[in-house]
Amino acid sequence: MLGALRRSTASLPRTLPTSTLSLSTSARVFQSSVARSPCRQSILRLPAANRAFHQTVQWQQHAVPAAERAVVEAEVEQEVGAERPSSDIEIAALGPVTKFHELETRGLVHPNVVRTITKEMRLETMTEVQSRTINEGLKGVDVIAQAKTGTGKTMAFLLPVLQRIINDDPSLAERGFTGRRNRPSAADTRALIISPTRELAEQIAAEARRLTRNTGVVVQTAVGGTQKNMGLRMMQNQGVHLLIGTPGRLKDILSDEYSGVQAPKLSAMVLDEADRLLDDGFWPEIKEIQRYLPDQKERERQTLMFSATIPREVVQLVRQTLKPGFHFVKCVRDDEEPTHTRVPQKLVLTGGLENRFPTLYELMKREVEAAAKPGARPFKAIVYFNSTADVELAHSVFRSLQGSARRGPLYPAQIFEIHGKLSQQQRTRSSDRFREATSGILLSSDVTARGMDFPNVTHVIQVGLPTSRDTYVHRIGRTARAGKEGEGWLILSEIDRRELRSRLRDLPLNEDTSLQAAKVDMTEEGQIPESVAQILEDVGNAFRDADPAELANAYRSYIGTYGWYPDKQRMVDAINDLAKFGWGLERTPKLSSGTAHKLGLSRVRGLNLGSDPAGDYGDRDRSSDLSGRSSRFDRGDRGSGSGGRSFDRGSSGGGRSFDRGSGDSGRPFDRGSGGRDRFSKPAGHSRGNVRGGFSRDRSEGSFGRGGDRGGYSGRLSEY
Numbered sequence: 001m002l003g004a005l006r007r008s009t010a011s012l013p014r015t016l017p018t019s020t021l022s023l024s025t026s027a028r029v030f031q032s033s034v035a036r037s038p039c040r041q042s043i044l045r046l047p048a049a050n051r052a053f054h055q056t057v058q059w060q061q062h063a064v065p066a067a068e069r070a071v072v073e074a075e076v077e078q079e080v081g082a083e084r085p086s087s088d089i090e091i092a093a094l095g096p097v098t099k100f101h102e103l104e105t106r107g108l109v110h111p112n113v114v115r116t117i118t119k120e121m122r123l124e125t126m127t128e129v130q131s132r133t134i135n136e137g138l139k140g141v142d143v144i145a146q147a148k149t150g151t152g153k154t155m156a157f158l159l160p161v162l163q164r165i166i167n168d169d170p171s172l173a174e175r176g177f178t179g180r181r182n183r184p185s186a187a188d189t190r191a192l193i194i195s196p197t198r199e200l201a202e203q204i205a206a207e208a209r210r211l212t213r214n215t216g217v218v219v220q221t222a223v224g225g226t227q228k229n230m231g232l233r234m235m236q237n238q239g240v241h242l243l244i245g246t247p248g249r250l251k252d253i254l255s256d257e258y259s260g261v262q263a264p265k266l267s268a269m270v271l272d273e274a275d276r277l278l279d280d281g282f283w284p285e286i287k288e289i290q291r292y293l294p295d296q297k298e299r300e301r302q303t304l305m306f307s308a309t310i311p312r313e314v315v316q317l318v319r320q321t322l323k324p325g326f327h328f329v330k331c332v333r334d335d336e337e338p339t340h341t342r343v344p345q346k347l348v349l350t351g352g353l354e355n356r357f358p359t360l361y362e363l364m365k366r367e368v369e370a371a372a373k374p375g376a377r378p379f380k381a382i383v384y385f386n387s388t389a390d391v392e393l394a395h396s397v398f399r400s401l402q403g404s405a406r407r408g409p410l411y412p413a414q415i416f417e418i419h420g421k422l423s424q425q426q427r428t429r430s431s432d433r434f435r436e437a438t439s440g441i442l443l444s445s446d447v448t449a450r451g452m453d454f455p456n457v458t459h460v461i462q463v464g465l466p467t468s469r470d471t472y473v474h475r476i477g478r479t480a481r482a483g484k485e486g487e488g489w490l491i492l493s494e495i496d497r498r499e500l501r502s503r504l505r506d507l508p509l510n511e512d513t514s515l516q517a518a519k520v521d522m523t524e525e526g527q528i529p530e531s532v533a534q535i536l537e538d539v540g541n542a543f544r545d546a547d548p549a550e551l552a553n554a555y556r557s558y559i560g561t562y563g564w565y566p567d568k569q570r571m572v573d574a575i576n577d578l579a580k581f582g583w584g585l586e587r588t589p590k591l592s593s594g595t596a597h598k599l600g601l602s603r604v605r606g607l608n609l610g611s612d613p614a615g616d617y618g619d620r621d622r623s624s625d626l627s628g629r630s631s632r633f634d635r636g637d638r639g640s641g642s643g644g645r646s647f648d649r650g651s652s653g654g655g656r657s658f659d660r661g662s663g664d665s666g667r668p669f670d671r672g673s674g675g676r677d678r679f680s681k682p683a684g685h686s687r688g689n690v691r692g693g694f695s696r697d698r699s700e701g702s703f704g705r706g707g708d709r710g711g712y713s714g715r716l717s718e719y
């Protein structure tokens with residue numbers, strides 16, 4: 001290797017003093033070409049005269065001041081052409097391949113594979129990340145690639161891995177196997193692909209099976225939540241060349257000496273969603289898996305890592321996992337938004353937490369209506385919540401809102417849920433049905449946030465502050481994939497405001513104030529439009545039907561989710577408002593004293609502390625009949641006349657009353673005995689006691705609130 005090392009500033013942050021660098025001429029040429037490139041590349045394209053040399057880029061992390069600790073620097077290394085593999089010579093001589101069919105004409109990938117891509121999968125032109133990584137991956141070097149969501153990273157790693165398997169054993173390029181000797185075995189795993197979630201592993205496997213269908217390569221999956229023995233039997237009977245799985249199950253299988261699954265000839269390993277796999281949660285398992293793989297000193301192995309987000313914190317681990325001289329294909333510039341510019345991203349700020357579900361419902365109804373117009377795309381949305389308990393509650397509420405009638409208010413959208421508490425079979429069913437649905441709403445935890453490729457998702461709606469900026473980016477990435485359009489919505493409440501700027505910095509969020517349910521102060525009196533009153537009423541009814549255990553779980557999960565909030569009293573007040581004014585609970589669900597202590601809430605007022613939280617789901621009312629039949633909440637039409645009715649969500653006991661009107665012409669609404677069928681739309685409200693109520697304003701045009709809770713007209717540039 002003739003390694004005349006040169007440095008390029010291409011990857012350096014602007015803050016690093018350039019005076020520390022000495023640039024060679026070729027590096028300067030590269031630097032200016034990088035500046036022009038739409039996708040900043042760390043794979044160098046030298047002038048034509050230099051193309052006889054193989055070019056690699058080594059990324060190193062330098063010790064720099066704290067703020068710049070994880071700075072990555074490019075180093076250019078040139079090698080003598082004579083030592084290059086033929087694929088390298090081909091690429092160096094003709095420039096990078098950008099069309100799939102060229103992989104065949106240049107002899108880089110077996111025709112059986114290329115034809116599957118072009119004829120059966122009907123892919124013609126490579127995406128940016130595909131072109132960069134397939135060209136480099138075929139050379140056999142290690143690659144870490146960062147590119148935006150939905151840009152075809154799966155194919156970008158599957159293709160080099162498959163060709164590598166075929167290079168090692170050319171007989172595998174043909175379908176079927178030739179005689180007993182070549183019969184696939186479970187001990188012949190040639191490549192391993194690791195994914196953080198089961199659904200993603202299955203999705204990658206489905207694409208791998210499509211890609212390999214005209215070859216002899218056998219693809220198997222090993223994911224948690226499925227019967228290990230059944231999976232093992234499949235591997236033992238059919239053999240395995242390409243094994244795709246989640247870390248836990250892969251570790252389980254590889255460490256089990258009786259499983260028969262071995263990988264002595266392993267030549268490739270892929271970490272998809274690499275940053276997630278390298279974080280604290282998965283890294284120990286990844287390390288453990290590597291213990292069961294052949295020593296890299298004895299058997300050459302290529303490692304590929306892919307993600308839409310590669311935070312600097314993980315670069316150190318990347319360096320530990322990849323061979324020196326690895327390529328960093330970075331298709332997202334540091335100063336560029338990590339989301340697609342074609343995705344408008346809207347922020348809705350609601351007053352209280354209790355406004356969120358009504359706001360979400362209003363948004364969905366509106367978008368379903370818009371989708372019914374001629375020429376519009378069917379409404380297909382994924383709604384992300386921050387806890388499983390919230391997903392479960394949302395599922396109950398929206399199923400109830402949809403009702404049993406064939407055409408519910410969200411028709412034709414079907415409602416699905418997916419989260420970690422479901423069995424794997426249920427998860428797979430939800431995911432498959434949503435994938436196939438023309439119009440649907442998938443209520444989801446973060447199990448689908450990364451990598452999932454559901455077709456034609458028009459909306460991604462995030463309810464509550466995502467745990468990190470990267471989580472936001474991956475969630476939003478479920479729409480606008482493969483060049484399509486989509487939109488993102490983020491529904492936050494006032495309590496999220498202080499963290500918004502630091503957690504979601506620099507994102508192109510624009511405040512949207514068109515949803516009226518967001519602004520209604522559900523704890524105060526005020527005039528509200530008829531349509532909004534209807535939304536609140538419908539959602540209130542749906543909460544009344546929810547399983548009390550679900551409400552209690554959701555309550556506790558909110559307390560946990562908002563653990564970051566510094567003003568604990570304010571946090572508990574906000575969550576209690578949600579329970580009382582959003583869900584109609586008079587008494588909040590119990591929280592164990594131990595949990596309260598652990599969360600630093602011992603001195604906080606308003607908690608319903610008890611030693612047995614499981615035994616108390618909180619009261620909707622003074623009555624314990626949560627079905628509403630004998631509840632003291634009465635939303636029913638106790639009278640029969642026309643005009644407004646009052647809307648009383650309880651009025652005594654420890655809870656705040658919430659009387660939505662008892663005005664002159666009104667009749668009381670009571671959540672109990674009336675039952676839903678007796679509950680008709682009031683024309684006007686007047687308030688009852690404590691924190692008042694609100695009344696409907698039939699004018700629809702504007703609505704007043706009993707008290708302005710601050711308003712949210714602030715410019716988003718401040719986030």
Ligand SMILES: Nc1ncnc2c1ncn2[C@@H]1O[C@H](COP(=O)(O)OP(=O)(O)OP(=O)(O)O)[C@@H](O)[C@H]1O
Binds near residue numbers: 155477
């Ligand atoms: N060259 C291509 N031309 C057109 N469509 C493509 C191409 N390559 C892949 N696709 C399609 O683009 C979609 C997204 O691909 P994929 O799921 O691999 O994206 P990704 O970059 O891995 O996304 P994420 O970051 O969310 O994991 C898939 O439906 C895939 O079939």
